[in-house]
Amino acid sequence: MMEPLISLNIRGHRRDFEPGDVLAAEYQVDAIGDDQIQAIESSVLWYTEGKGDEDMAIHHFERRLPSDTEDGDMRVLHRFETTLPNTPLSYSGVIVKICWCIRVRVFFKGGQDIFFDQYFQLGSVASGRVYAS
Amino acid sequence: MVRWIKPWSKKRGDRRTGSRLLGRLGEALFFAALLVVGFAALLFLLAMYQLGRWPADVPPLGIGLGILVLVAFVLVGGIGVIYCVVRVGTSAERRAALAKSAANIDLIRDATATPQDFPNVPRDTDLTNSPGVTLAYRLPIVRSPAWRLFATALFCIVWNAIAVTFAIVSIGNHLRGSPDWLLSMVAIPFAITGIWAIHYFVRLWMMTTGIGPTSIEISNHPLYPGQKYEIQLSQFGRQSIRSLEISMVCLEEATYRQGTDVRTESRRVFQQRVLHLSGVAARRGVPLEDRCYVEIPRQVMHSFQSENNSIQWMLEVCGEAGRWPAFCRQFPVVVYPDCSGEMQA
Amino acid sequence: MIDFEKKLAAKTAFPRSATNPFSTRYTRPGSLAFRFAAKSSLEQLLTRLNQQGGWGQIVGPHGSGKSTLLATLCRSLNDHWRLVRFSLVSQQRRLPANWQSILHDRDADLVVVDGMEQLSIWSRKRLIQHCRRQGVGLLVTTHQKLRLPVLYQVQPSLKVTQEVVRELLVGQDDKCPSETELFRLYKRLGPNIRELLFALYDWYET
Numbered sequence: 166m167m168e169p170l171i172s173l174n175i176r177g178h179r180r181d182f183e184p185g186d187v188l189a190a191e192y193q194v195d196a197i198g199d200d201q202i203q204a205i206e207s208s209v210l211w212y213t214e215g216k217g218d219e220d221m222a223i224h225h226f227e228r229r230l231p232s233d234t235e236d237g238d239m240r241v242l243h244r245f246e247t248t249l250p251n252t253p254l255s256y257s258g259v260i261v262k263i264c265w266c267i268r269v270r271v272f273f274k275g276g277q278d279i280f281f282d283q284y285f286q287l288g289s290v291a292s293g294r295v296y297a298s
Numbered sequence: 299m300v301r302w303i304k305p306w307s308k309k310r311g312d313r314r315t316g317s318r319l320l321g322r323l324g325e326a327l328f329f330a331a332l333l334v335v336g337f338a339a340l341l342f343l344l345a346m347y348q349l350g351r352w353p354a355d356v357p358p359l360g361i362g363l364g365i366l367v368l369v370a371f372v373l374v375g376g377i378g379v380i381y382c383v384v385r386v387g388t389s390a391e392r393r394a395a396l397a398k399s400a401a402n403i404d405l406i407r408d409a410t411a412t413p414q415d416f417p418n419v420p421r422d423t424d425l426t427n428s429p430g431v432t433l434a435y436r437l438p439i440v441r442s443p444a445w446r447l448f449a450t451a452l453f454c455i456v457w458n459a460i461a462v463t464f465a466i467v468s469i470g471n472h473l474r475g476s477p478d479w480l481l482s483m484v485a486i487p488f489a490i491t492g493i494w495a496i497h498y499f500v501r502l503w504m505m506t507t508g509i510g511p512t513s514i515e516i517s518n519h520p521l522y523p524g525q526k527y528e529i530q531l532s533q534f535g536r537q538s539i540r541s542l543e544i545s546m547v548c549l550e551e552a553t554y555r556q557g558t559d560v561r562t563e564s565r566r567v568f569q570q571r572v573l574h575l576s577g578v579a580a581r582r583g584v585p586l587e588d589r590c591y592v593e594i595p596r597q598v599m600h601s602f603q604s605e606n607n608s609i610q611w612m613l614e615v616c617g618e619a620g621r622w623p624a625f626c627r628q629f630p631v632v633v634y635p636d637c638s639g640e641m642q643a
Numbered sequence: 644m645i646d647f648e649k650k651l652a653a654k655t656a657f658p659r660s661a662t663n664p665f666s667t668r669y670t671r672p673g674s675l676a677f678r679f680a681a682k683s684s685l686e687q688l689l690t691r692l693n694q695q696g697g698w699g700q701i702v703g704p705h706g707s708g709k710s711t712l713l714a715t716l717c718r719s720l721n722d723h724w725r726l727v728r729f730s731l732v733s734q735q736r737r738l739p740a741n742w743q744s745i746l747h748d749r750d751a752d753l754v755v756v757d758g759m760e761q762l763s764i765w766s767r768k769r770l771i772q773h774c775r776r777q778g779v780g781l782l783v784t785t786h787q788k789l790r791l792p793v794l795y796q797v798q799p800s801l802k803v804t805q806e807v808v809r810e811l812l813v814g815q816d817d818k819c820p821s822e823t824e825l826f827r828l829y830k831r832l833g834p835n836i837r838e839l840l841f842a843l844y845d846w847y848e849t
């Protein structure tokens with residue numbers, strides 16, 4: 166049996182955004198029956214990475230159920246958009262990094278779930294390594 | 299059921315928080331009580347001994363253990379009071395104090411909310427509530443040396459009071475021809491520690507008054523990339539300045555907790571010298587003053603604060619004065635992201 | 644332009660730097676699979692735990708991988724046991740006040756405590772007595788041996804350390820510490836793999 170496939174794209178094929186820009190994305194799910202999906206969550210979030218414990222915050226969140234669609238088929242292309250905040254900006258530091266991504270998580274009726282992340286850059290801040298050199 | 303009004307606490311789900319200041323006051327009172335009880339009991343024992351009302355059937359080991367326990371009370375109480383006092387003196391910007399203390403970490407605290415417009419950028423309310431004399435704002439220091447001096451003085455007084463009492467009694471016994479060697483053995487380490495405490499206090503006093511406090515005023519706050527700000531430095535004290543430097547510094551800080559392992563690591567990722575002075579003679583009653591400009595580079599990362607990670611900006615004043623060791627004082631600032639069209643000059 | 648901006652212009656704007664494979668998100672317990680010593684396996688441990696009625700302690704020094712092993716074990720234990728897990732942070736001397744209600748509500752038959760040595764003697768005794776009375780298993784991690792049957796003693800070898808580093812650096816052949824560098828780190832930091840991985844983080848960043 167094939168593994169379900171999540172296709173997630175940022176409209177306009179952009180990777181770089183500025184605060185206040187509208188981030189528009191679309192996703193669809195393939196290689197799975199239309200009655201096997203329990204729910205799909207899409208979120209725009211940032212998290213920290215580095216030598217410390219991870220922190221995370223959700224900027225945009227949407228949860229869809231089969232009842233939210235016309236015919237109960239959640240696999241079809243779905244679009245969403247959100248206006249990006251002023252902070253925190255993407256940052257590649259030495260022991261602290263801040264990453265932004267879009268995450269789509271599909272929950273199946275068997276109890277499992279899979280997710281897919283699409284990274285993007287918010288702002289144009291120099292990396293911490295430039296500072297430190 | 300009677301509902302008691304608890305004006306000093308807030309409900310957080312099933313938990314209650316208290317006012318941080320009252321919490322610290324409670325802690326300080328507890329330690330002070332330990333100190334007072336230990337000190338009073340030791341004096342009482344000494345008085346009993348001097349008046350010859352020492353119970354004859356108490357073995358020396360029992361007496362020794364009793365003195366040890368009371369000394370522990372005095373030590374724990376004294377150090378606890380000093381610790382509490384020093385913490386009150388630190389600025390609200392020191393989020394890292396929670397992780398570094400390795401105490402029960404209460405993550406639900408009276409944190410100031412970040413503005414909706416700039417999530418996770420620390421608020422600058424605590425930095426802008428003190429107007430400057432010459433420029434718009436006077437920046438608070440990360441840790442005030444005055445609190446440290448007060449705490450050291452307190453410890454010095456209490457400890458030396460005990461040491462002197464022991465010494466007087468012990469010497470008196472020796473002069474009377476009936477030496478108490480147990481008491482003498484206890485008195486010696488007390489005396490040595492007391493002398494060290496006096497030496498430390500005098501050194502700290504001379505450093506604080508000799509070097510004096512440092513004041514930094516800034517023309518505007520918060521700071522924005524690409525903008526220039528005027529800084530006014532005032533360095534008080536009687537000592538001549540061998541060298542004094544102001545730098546704009548950016549620090550990354552990350553805290554990791556796993557089991558008993560709690561570690562906070564800092565990394566300096568940016569440092570730019572703003573002002574350098576050397577060979578400045580002291581003038582009686584006149585502080586050393588100077589002005590300079592600091593330009594925040596474009597495209598730098600803004601100040602950031604989350605539960606376990608932070609990016610902190612600060613003005614750091616480091617100097618050498620007289621014959622004293624080098625000192626460094628830090629004044630936190632908040633850098634906002636570059637918001638074109640909304641920047642403040 | 645001030646010096647900093649000249650420096651910035653010389654480098655690529657907005658460098659999209661690769662993630663550091665030694666970041667805590669890749670190295671914390673649960674992210675890495677535990678590597679068993681020779682003659683040991685997950686199945687053996689599960690069998691032994693069953694034979695011991697769900698009682699056992701995982702012993703090892705700081706940063707040796709006890710919590711990682713526990714995370715690996717718990718994934719399999721969930722299939723056969725109704726377990727309740729407590730992870731203790733630094734200076735936490737007691738379990739949550741309502742721990743007995745939690746065990747009762749979830750009808751637990753196995754209690755897992757990560758960091759048992761942090762509990763006070765009194766809290767430890769209460770927990771052990773409660774589990775014995777209720778016929779519930781108790782699986783713990785600890786730095787020093789307690790009066791519980793030993794399930795596994797964690798002592799990471801240089802070979803295991805090398806395997807862990809190799810796993811984290813998969814696909815990055817051009818950036819790999821030499822055997823000598825790794826040996827030097829292992830010699831200095833010993834069985835504390837956590838510290839070793841933190842040191843490798845710094846190495847990777849440079």
